[in-house]
Structures are given as structure tokens and as C-alpha cells.
Amino acid sequence: MVIWGLVLGAMLVAIVAYLCLPGLLRQRRPQEPPLDKGCIPWVGHAMAFQKNMFEFLRGKWAKDGDVFTVLLGGEFFTFVMDPLSFRPIIKNTEKKLDFVQYAEEVVQKVYGYQRLQGDYQIIHTASTKYLMGDGLKDLNQAVLDCLSLVLLEPGDPKLGATHWQEDGLFHFCYNIMFKAGYLSLFGCTKDKEQDLLQAEEVFKKFRRFDILLPRFLYSLLGPRERLEMGQLQCLFHKMLSVRHNQEKEEGMSNWLRHMLRYLSEWGTTPAVLAKFSFMMLWASQGNMGPSSFWALLFLLKHPEAMQAVKDEAAQVLRGTKLEAKQSFVLPISALGRTPVLDSVMEETLRLAAAPTLVRVVQEDCTLKMASGHEYLLRRGDRVALFPYLSVHMDPDIHPEPCTFKFDRFLNPNGSRKVDFYKKGKKIHHYSMPWGSGVSICPGRFLALSEMKLFVLLMVTYFDLELVEPDTPVPPIDPGRWGFGITQPSHEVHFRYRLKPMD
Ligand code: HEM
């Protein structure tokens, strides 16, 4: 017995030591960035990071300068904060930084989906074909139809009466955008009322998953929540399985159909297809509600911006009417003639988008900074960018960076402004809501047109007001930095009603 106890004890010590090794043994070598392992072996600074990544990085940046390495949960992350030095990282000029490996690790943990060789190419091909250019036109029409369906709920007497209703703005935007996005990509059946009920059900689960996700990724959920997360994952795999959705096949977007067809031709099992669909549901819907919320909130808080958007909308939508309260009629081509709304969306994303871009170092290499400084990077480490802090909030690139200026991305002659400068040098990456380089979001054009359609409908066909007009813009939930679009730390209440039509 005693012997076994000793052996077990020794094994435990060995395991713990092995896990802590990277933190304990590693020393900064000459020419490497400043290294900070924190006080807790293996964990490093993960707690402070999870609590408020923005504040943590701001502090490190002020102390250590533009490049520094921190230990986070057993991995070393080298953050690069100087946007003038982003180019070689994004372009991967030395071919030594890899995006897929990191994405694989995350995807496996969150969706239970083990990435297949080449699925990245399938996503890319399908997205280029159906989420951009001409292929996007059909999808935009489907999105508009679904927005009509969700906003006007046929058979629902509430809206017909055009009286005021109250809701949380965040909940309202997330709910509407999710249901419209889900139905347009994953398909509808002939029974619209049933589809709406089902979409509502999926939304509730999705939102719960969304709330648990950041702490899940940092492995900080309690046992109860971990169990719930497991159940949610199973539920999604079931709800999104091909068999479950057979009758939807017809209404499914070409984008998803194309990807699923290719994957099955490779012999992918139905169970894996469901996990893939779950990943696509998350990628396509996790940011749409939150960004639409910020856009409407900024417009409600800035009457001059709201007026400018309304004026532009009235101009491009001249003569279109709500037909017998059945659906919104809006020429999709109008989306190409809205420079003011485009600037509003770009400004909203500058203030709301806070993704982390990560690459894994494949071989020891050097990082050349714009200043001429060179740093050594170690194989297996991660290189990370957090453009919200280092670009979006840089007062040199964007004067008064915390202020919403709806015309920040407009030239005086009304065209889109693309000239931004840092230290007098023209800067290419002046806003990075979609990531950049090989991993740039393939859904960005769809995302923009979907959000623009939503805002156009809301300001054109609805009266909107904040319940408390003086309520300030709520602070950002500090536990979600780095996960794409930020979320507010509390709700904002508003009223809306369908405008009486004559
Ligand atoms: C406001 C809305 C959205 C934002 C801010 C956003 C942003 C992003 C970001 C930052 C990434 C990761 C880039 C990286 O790792 O470097 C990403 C990946 C992705 N996005 Fe989006 N996205 C949005 C909407 C959408 C929509 C509507 C779709 C599709 C219909 C979509 C599809 C994808 C896919 C498939 C990927 C992952 C590609 C892969 O891992 O292979 N996104 N998005």
C-alpha cells in the first residue's frame, strides 16, 4: 500500500512538474522580446488576461514596449503592438507563421470538430462563390425576406396595431439578427410559423452557449457549467444534424449546401457534418447581433448621425413601401449607394470589434520591426495581434478614438475615406474587425449587407427611442475582450413601433 502511495505521489509530482516545465525552465535568450511568466507556473497571466485582457495588455505595453512575450495557460504568446510592423506577420512573408494550427485547437475544443485536411479550402471556395460578388445577391434577397418574416411575424397581431413595444436593445438585435441569419443560411420549410418557433428555440440555446464560451475557452467553468456546456454541444449537434433538417434542404443557402456536399463526398460522417454545421452557425451568427446592437445604439445616442442615415435611406429607398404589412420591399442594389451608412458601420466596427489574431511559429525566425529592431521568435510560440488596442484606439490614427464620429470614414466629397496615417506614414491596416491575411473573415461582405439591411429597415419603417434618452453607452463586458465583437456589460432599454403608414 505504502509503496503504491509513493509511486502515485511520484507520478503526480512528475506530471505537475512536466506541465509546469515551460514556465519554470524557460529563460529569455538574447534578442528575444521581454518575457513575463507571471507568478503561477503554467497558468502564467491567464487569470488577469481573462478578467480584462484590454487592461492587462495596456499595462504590459506601457511597461515593456511594442513587443513582449507572456505565458498564458502553458503557451507563450508574443504580442506585437506596433501596427507599422504588422505587415510581415499578416503577409507571412517568411512563411513561418501558421494560422491553421491554432484554429484547429480552438475548433476542436469548442465545437468538438476535428478539422479535416483541406476543409479550410472548401470554406474558402464556397465563401468566395456564395458570400461575395454576384453570388451574394441571391443571399441578400433571402436575408431580406427572412428579416421581413422575423420582424413582421405573420399572424402576430402585435405589430399590425403599430403600438409601442419595449425590449432590451441588445436582446432585440441579437434575437432578430440570429433568427434571420439562421433561417437564411440553414434554410426554411414551408411552415413559416414553425420555422420561427424553432429558430427562437435555437436562439435561446445559442445565447446560453455564447455566455459560457469565453470562460469555457479559458477552462474556468465550474463543474455544473461544464456539464451544461457539454449538454449544449450535444444538443447543437443534434439540432443541426442532416437528418434533423432534411425538410430544410430545399431552403438551405448554396453556401452551406456546397460545403456539406463536398464534405460528404469525401466520406465525412453525418456526426462530423453536424459538428461542422455548428462551427459555421457560430462563425456566421456570433457577431451579427452584437454589432447590430452597437450600430443602433450609436445612432440612437447621436441624433445628427441618425438624421444623416435617415436622409440617405429616404433618398435611396424613395418610393418603396411596406406592402400590406407582409414584407419589406427594398431594392438590394440600394446597398451600393449608402456611403453614410457605410461610414457608420465602419465606425461601429472600429469601436466594437476586438478580435485577437494568432499565428503559430513553425520554425525559429526573426521578426523585423518597422523601427529596424529585430526579435527572435521561438518555434511553437504564438504571435498575437490585438488591433482594437493597438490600432482602433490609437489617437494618432484615429483622433479622439473613444468618440463615435459617424463621418470618420467619409471624405469631404462624400466618398469612402481610406487614407489614415501613423507617424506621418500612410497605414494600410487602419481598422481590422475581420482579421487579416489568410484568415480574414470570408463572410465580411454578407455580414455588412445583412447589418445594413437591418439598420435601413429599422430606421425607415420603425419609430425608435431609448426609454431613458440620457442613459450613457454601457461599458464593455471585460470578460469578452479578444473574442470578436464586444458585448455591453448591461442591457439598454428601448421602445419601437411600426410607423403608421398612409
Ligand atoms: C459582424 C460580423 C462578423 C465579424 C466581426 C466577423 C469576424 C471574423 C473574424 C475576426 C474571424 C477570424 C479571423 C482570424 O482568425 O484571423 C472570422 C472568421 C470566420 N468568419 Fe466571420 N465575422 C462576422 C460575420 C460572419 C458571417 C456573417 C459569416 C458567414 C456567413 C462569417 C464566416 C466566417 C468563417 C467561416 C470564419 C472562419 C474561417 C475558418 O476558420 O476557416 N463571419 N470572422
Ligand SMILES: *[C@@H]1O[C@H](CO)[C@@H](O)[C@H](O)[C@H]1NC(C)=O
Ligand atoms: C474625393 O476626395 C478624395 C480625397 O479627399 C479623393 O481621393 C477622391 O478622388 C475624390 N473623389 C471624387 C469623386 O472627387
